[in-house]
Amino acid sequence: MxxxxxxxxQKNTTAKGRFETYNISxxxxxxxxxxxxDILNDQLIEEGGDPVAFDSDCxxxxxxxxxxxxxxxxxxxxxxxxxxxxxMRNFKDGEMITIEPWRAKPFPIIKDLMVDRGAFDKIxxxxxxxxxxxxxxxxxxxxxxxKENADLAMDAAACIxxxxxxxxxxxxxxxxxxxxxxxxxxxxxxxxxxxxxxxKAMVAKMDxxxxxxxxxTGACEAECPKEIKLTNIARLNREFYKAHVS
Amino acid sequence: xxxxxxxxxxxxxxxxxxxYKAHQKLVSPNNKRKLDIIVVGTGLAGASxxxxxxxxxxxxxxxxxxxxxxRAHSIAAQGGINAAKxxxxxGDSIYRLFYDTVKGGxxxxxxxxxxxxxxxxxxxxxxxxxxxxxxxxxxxxLLTNRSFGGALVSRTFYARGQTGQQLLLGAYxxxxxxxxxxxxxxxxxxxxxxxxxxxxxxxxxxVRNLIxxxxxxxxxxxxxxxxxxxxxxxxxxxxxxGSNVSAAWQAYKKGAYFANPAYVQIHxxxxxxxxxxxxxxxxxxxxxxNDGRIWVPRxxxxxxxxxxxxxxxxxxxxxxxxxxxxxxxxxxxxxVPRDVASRAAKERCDAGYGVxxxxxxxxxxxxxxIERLGKDVxxxxxxxxxxxxEKIVDDNPYETPMMIYPAIHYTMGGLWVDYExxxxxxxxxxxxxxxxxxxxxxxxxxxxxxxxxxxxxxxxPYTIQNYLADEIGTPRMSTxxxxxxxxxxxxxxxxxxxxxxKGQHAIDKYYKELGHIMWDHVGMSxxxxxxxxxxxxxxxxxDEFWHKIRxxxxxxxxxxxxxxxxxxxxxxxxxxxxxxxxLNRKESAGGHYxxxxxxxxxxxxxxxxxxxxxxxxxxxxPDKPPELHKEPLKFEYIKVQTxxxx
Numbered sequence: 001m002x003x004x005x006x007x008x009x010q011k012n013t014t015a016k017g018r019f020e021t022y023n024i025s026x027x028x029x030x031x032x033x034x035x036x037x038d039i040l041n042d043q044l045i046e047e048g049g050d051p052v053a054f055d056s057d058c059x060x061x062x063x064x065x066x067x068x069x070x071x072x073x074x075x076x077x078x079x080x081x082x083x084x085x086x087x088m089r090n091f092k093d094g095e096m097i098t099i100e101p102w103r104a105k106p107f108p109i110i111k112d113l114m115v116d117r118g119a120f121d122k123i124x125x126x127x128x129x130x131x132x133x134x135x136x137x138x139x140x141x142x143x144x145x146x147k148e149n150a151d152l153a154m155d156a157a158a159c160i161x162x163x164x165x166x167x168x169x170x171x172x173x174x175x176x177x178x179x180x181x182x183x184x185x186x187x188x189x190x191x192x193x194x195x196x197x198x199x200k201a202m203v204a205k206m207d208x209x210x211x212x213x214x215x216x217t218g219a220c221e222a223e224c225p226k227e228i229k230l231t232n233i234a235r236l237n238r239e240f241y242k243a244h245v246s
Numbered sequence: 247x248x249x250x251x252x253x254x255x256x257x258x259x260x261x262x263x264x265x266y267k268a269h270q271k272l273v274s275p276n277n278k279r280k281l282d283i284i285v286v287g288t289g290l291a292g293a294s295x296x297x298x299x300x301x302x303x304x305x306x307x308x309x310x311x312x313x314x315x316x317r318a319h320s321i322a323a324q325g326g327i328n329a330a331k332x333x334x335x336x337g338d339s340i341y342r343l344f345y346d347t348v349k350g351g352x353x354x355x356x357x358x359x360x361x362x363x364x365x366x367x368x369x370x371x372x373x374x375x376x377x378x379x380x381x382x383x384x385x386x387x388l389l390t391n392r393s394f395g396g397a398l399v400s401r402t403f404y405a406r407g408q409t410g411q412q413l414l415l416g417a418y419x420x421x422x423x424x425x426x427x428x429x430x431x432x433x434x435x436x437x438x439x440x441x442x443x444x445x446x447x448x449x450x451x452x453v454r455n456l457i458x459x460x461x462x463x464x465x466x467x468x469x470x471x472x473x474x475x476x477x478x479x480x481x482x483x484x485x486x487x488g489s490n491v492s493a494a495w496q497a498y499k500k501g502a503y504f505a506n507p508a509y510v511q512i513h514x515x516x517x518x519x520x521x522x523x524x525x526x527x528x529x530x531x532x533x534x535x536n537d538g539r540i541w542v543p544r545x546x547x548x549x550x551x552x553x554x555x556x557x558x559x560x561x562x563x564x565x566x567x568x569x570x571x572x573x574x575x576x577x578x579x580x581x582v583p584r585d586v587a588s589r590a591a592k593e594r595c596d597a598g599y600g601v602x603x604x605x606x607x608x609x610x611x612x613x614x615x616i617e618r619l620g621k622d623v624x625x626x627x628x629x630x631x632x633x634x635x636e637k638i639v640d641d642n643p644y645e646t647p648m649m650i651y652p653a654i655h656y657t658m659g660g661l662w663v664d665y666e667x668x669x670x671x672x673x674x675x676x677x678x679x680x681x682x683x684x685x686x687x688x689x690x691x692x693x694x695x696x697x698x699x700x701x702x703x704x705x706x707p708y709t710i711q712n713y714l715a716d717e718i719g720t721p722r723m724s725t726x727x728x729x730x731x732x733x734x735x736x737x738x739x740x741x742x743x744x745x746x747x748k749g750q751h752a753i754d755k756y757y758k759e760l761g762h763i764m765w766d767h768v769g770m771s772x773x774x775x776x777x778x779x780x781x782x783x784x785x786x787x788x789d790e791f792w793h794k795i796r797x798x799x800x801x802x803x804x805x806x807x808x809x810x811x812x813x814x815x816x817x818x819x820x821x822x823x824x825x826x827x828x829l830n831r832k833e834s835a836g837g838h839y840x841x842x843x844x845x846x847x848x849x850x851x852x853x854x855x856x857x858x859x860x861x862x863x864x865x866x867x868p869d870k871p872p873e874l875h876k877e878p879l880k881f882e883y884i885k886v887q888t889x890x891x892x
Contacts (some may be wrong), residue, residue, distance in 0.1 A: 012803075012804075023419070026360065027523075028521050028523060029521055030521060030640075031521065031523045031524075032374050032525070034525065035523050035524065035525050038523070038525055038754070041522055041752070041807075042752040042754050042755075045751075045752040045796060045798060045807065046750065046751060046752055046796075048750075048796075049758075049798070050798045051798065051806060051807055053804060053806055055313065056487055057312060057319070057486040057487050057488050058317075058319060058321065058322045058486045058487075059486070059487060059525060059526045059528075060322055060484075060526075060529075060634065061634065062321050062322050062408065062411055063312070063317040063318075063319070063321050063322065063402050063408075063486065064314075064316070064317060065312060065317050078637075079712075080633070081637055085634070085637050085638070086637075087637070087638070087640070089640065090397075101309055110457060110804065111804045114804075116313070116315070117313055117314065118314070118434075120314065121314050121316075121425075121432075124418075124419065124422045125422045125423070125425055125426040126426070128419055128422065129378075129419030129422060129423050130376065130378045130419070131374045131419060131423060132373075132377060132420075133298075133301040134294075134297070134298040134301060134373060134420070134703045134707065135369070135373070135703075135704075137373055137375075137376035138372065138376070139372055139373045140331070140371045140372045140374075140375040140389055141333060141388050141389055143375075144386060144387025144388055145383060145387050146387055147383045147384065147385050150380050150381075150382070150383045151380075152304070153380040154380040154405055154406060154412075157378075157380050157412060157415065158406075158408060159428075160411075161316055162312065179519075184378065184380070185378050188378050188380070190375070190376055190377075190378050191378050192488060205428055209867065241742070
C-alpha cells in the first residue's frame, strides 16, 4: 500500500511547528500504524534526514504511551484500541493521512508527536490511591465485595492514562480520566474510607493544572481506547456533590 | 576462583526467613531520613520497593525511561499472580508452591530464595486487595482463582486479562503517594548509563536526560536495579520497545556477576510472526490454556492444504486432529509448563505439521469450551484477549481457532544476587526480572508478578537495612568526586563514539540481524556447532554496527535513534555472553535445550552431576573472556527428580 503522510514536525516545546509531507510505499496491510512509522523513520535515516519523534512502548495497547492524533481522531479511525494496535488495513491505498500530537494545553509538545503528560501523574498524586502502607493489612478475603461492584471497579481501572479523552475534548477536560480513578476506588469498600478527600483533592488538582470542564458531549467516551464509560463522570459528579454537602 | 557466598541463613527452610528478619540489623527512623536510596525502574519490583522504602522513611530517588512510572512493562502482564492461599481448598500450601516452582525451574534455582517467595506470596495478595486491586471475584464476594501451567491446583489470582496492569497501578498509586509526600523523587525520561562505584561500594549512577540529552550524576548510599529482563536481544519479543539490558550490563562491566544468561523463556502462546517489518510480538495469555486446546492436523497433507489456504481449521474433523500436548502429557495436558509446550510446538512444526502461511503456527481452539460453557462465559474470561487477537490478525477466534507460536517472553538469567538480593558489588541490589534467583531454568506462569512484588514489598525493604545499618555514618557524597566525574566522562566518550560513526544505515538493520542470529543459534534449541557459529556472527555484526550506523542530530537533544543505538550496543555484547553460557552448559534444563542432550522421547536431559550450579560470569575487560564462577545448588527439602509432566 502507498500513503501520503502529513506529519506535524516541531523541534522542541518553544519552537514553531509545521506540517511536512512524506511519501511512503510498499506497506503491508498487516503492518501496524507504528510499524509504518518505523519504516518511514528508517527511510529518513538512510536518506540522511531526521526521524519523526513519537512515543510508544508496549505496542500492545496497555502502557498508554502512544498518543497520535490521526485524521482528526485520537488513536485514529478504529474504535476501542490504541494507535499501536491499529493496522494499515484500516486505511485506503493511496490515502493522505494527517498525523498530529495530542492537542491540549496541559500536555505541552516535547518534540514532533511527543507530548508531556506529567499533569496526569500530578492528578494521581493528589489522591488516586488508597492510603495504605506496605504490611499490616487484613486477609484478602476478610471483606467480601459484591461481584457487580468489583466488575465495575475493574471497568474503570482499565484506564491506561493515555490522554485520548483530553485530546478529544474541545475543552481539554480530564473528567473521564479523573472519574475513572475516582470510580475505581469509590466502588470498593477499601476505597470508600477516604472517598470525600480523594474526590475533592483530585478535582481541585485537575482544575489547577488547566484542564477544562465537562460539557457532556461524550467525545471522550467515543475515543477512549479502553471504552471507559461516561457513567463514571456521573459518579464523579455525585461523589463531588456528596463530599461538599455532607 | 572466587567463592560465591549466597548468605543463605542457617536453620530449617520454613524458619530461615523468620529467623533472618528476627536477627538482621535495622536502621532507626531518624537515621533513615539521612540515607539516600536510588531505585532504577518503575515496574512492579521498582515501584513497590521505592514506595515501601519511602514509607519507611528513607530518602528515595526513582528513575524510569518512560514518561510516567505507570508505563513500565509489568503493565502488559496478562494472566495472573500466584499465591499459596489455598482459598480453593484444593490442597495448596506454601510447600507446594515452593515445590512446583523449583520443579518448574528444572532444579536450577536456589531453594531458600524460592521458599521465601512462596512464603510471602500470600502477603502480596492481601496488600494488593488493600490497595484496591480489582481481582476477579465470585458472586459471594470472595476472590476466585484459575490454573496456570505446571500446577495441579488453582492458585492464580487475576484481574481479567490485565493483571499486570492492575498490580502495577496499585504499586504506582503507592509510589505516587510517596512522591506527593516528598519521600520519593521521580526522575522520568532518564536512561541509566553507568554505575558509580566508590571504594568498592555502589554509590550512584550516571543517567542521560532523554529530553535534553544532558548527563546527570546522582548519589545514593545504595543502588537498586529493577530494570527488567533482556529479551529484546532477540529483536522480536513480547517485551516493550524500550525494554533493555543496559543498566544491568553496565553493572556487569563494573563487577556485578551475570548469572545464567542462557536461561531464556520462550512463551508458547504468541501471535505468529508475519512480516519483516514487524516490531514486536504479542502474547496471548497462558490462561487461555485453561480452556483452549492446542492441536495440529494429524495428516501432513491436511497441514499442507491449510498452509496453502485450501482447507480451513474447522474443515478438519476431530479424529484428524492431533491434540499433541494431551497425547504426550496426559497428566498436565494443555497446562504443561511453558518450555515444554514451546518445544512441543516447534517439534510438530519442524516435522511438517505446522499451519498458517509460514507453517510456523499451531491451533489454539476454543470450540469445545464454547460448546461446554457457552460463548458468554468464554467472553467474560478472555474477552479482551480475543479482541486483541482479532484486531491484530483480522480473524474471529470465537469462530475459527487462534493460531499461535512460541516467542521470546522472559529471561530467567540476570544479575547474580545473594539471599539478600545484593549483587557481587556491595550496596548494589537487583530485584525482579533483572536478577536470576527464583525461577531456575524456567519460570512458571503467573510467577513473575509474584516475584517482582515479593522482592519490592516484602524482601528488599528488610534486607537492604542489614547493609544500610552500617552506612549511617557515611555522609552524602559530593557528585564532584573523581569516581563520578570519571564515570560521566566514560559515558560521554561512549556516546560520542556512537555519534561519530557517521555511516549510513539505520540501527534496525543491524538490530534485526542480531535478532535473527539469536533466534536461530541461541533460541529454542541449541547445539555446539550452532552456538560457535552464532558467536562468530555476533562478532561480525557488532563490528559492522560500530562502523556503519548513522545517528542523526546531536548528543544534546532528544534523539531517539541515539537511545536505540546505546541499547543495541549493549545487546551486541550481551548476545555473546549468552551464547558462551549456552555453550558451557552441556545439558538441557528448562528453557535451555541443547539438542545433544535429550532423552529418547525428545525430553530435556539434565546432567545433575556436572551442572547443578549457577553459572555466574565475571567481566574481565573488553578483549578478555569472562571468568566463570560456580555457585553449587543444594536441594535439602526437595527430592531432585527427572522433571515429568506425563
